[in-house]
Amino acid sequence: MxxxxxxxxxxxxxxxxxxxxxxxxxxxxxxxxxxxxxxxxxxxxxxxxxxxxxxxxxxxxxxxxxxxxxxxxxxxxxxxxxxxxxxxGDSYRWVNAVRALTRPLLTLLLWLITGLVYLGAAADARAGIVETTTFAATAATLWWFGDRGNRREVR
Known part of the structure; x- marks a missing residue:
């Protein structure tokens, strides 16, 4: 057991x-x-x-x-x-004079519009509007007047 x-x-x-x-x-x-x-x-x-x-x-x-x-x-x-x-090409003297004044007058008008937009815009919308108009005015100014010097041909 x-x-x-x-x-x-x-x-x-x-x-x-x-x-x-x-x-x-x-x-x-x-x-x-x-x-x-x-x-x-x-x-x-x-x-x-x-x-x-x-x-x-x-x-x-x-x-x-x-x-x-x-x-x-x-x-x-x-x-x-x-x-x-x-x-x-060159044209009549008065045509060349009007063409020469077009850029400065448009630039002055563009910057005047930029200022009026700034003054007339609501405070909250002002930043975007001013950025856009400032961009346009600056681009136009620099493009219109940036290459206005006498050009000399290089031979």
């Missing part, structure tokens, strides 16, 4: 240790899965951050290309305008 009790105790002890080992194995498996999930989550977050940075870089690149195209178009327009201006 002692052998039977010893055999039962051994079986029970082995079973308990087997169950404890299984529980420990399952817990270890859960811990490993959590670590794997955490690593996978970190990898996904890293990939998402990299994709976000790539999208921002591409958007910045496209914005730069757009600004370059706008600037290039503006310079081409200015070049065509200057070529058209240069192609106008």
């Amino acid at each position: 002692a052998d039977l009790i010893g055999l039962a105790a051994s079986a029970a002890g082995g079973g308990v240790f087997g169950l404890v080992g299984t529980v420990i194995g399952r817990i270890a498996g859960l811990v490993e899965r959590r670590q794997d999930n955490a690593q996978e989550r970190a990898r996904w977050m890293h990939e998402a951050a990299v994709l976000d940075l790539q999208m921002k870089a591409r958007a910045s690149e496209l914005a730069g290309q757009e600004r370059l195209a706008q600037t290039s178009g503006a310079w081409q327009g200015l070049s065509a305008s200057m070529a058209a201006e240069a192609s106008i």
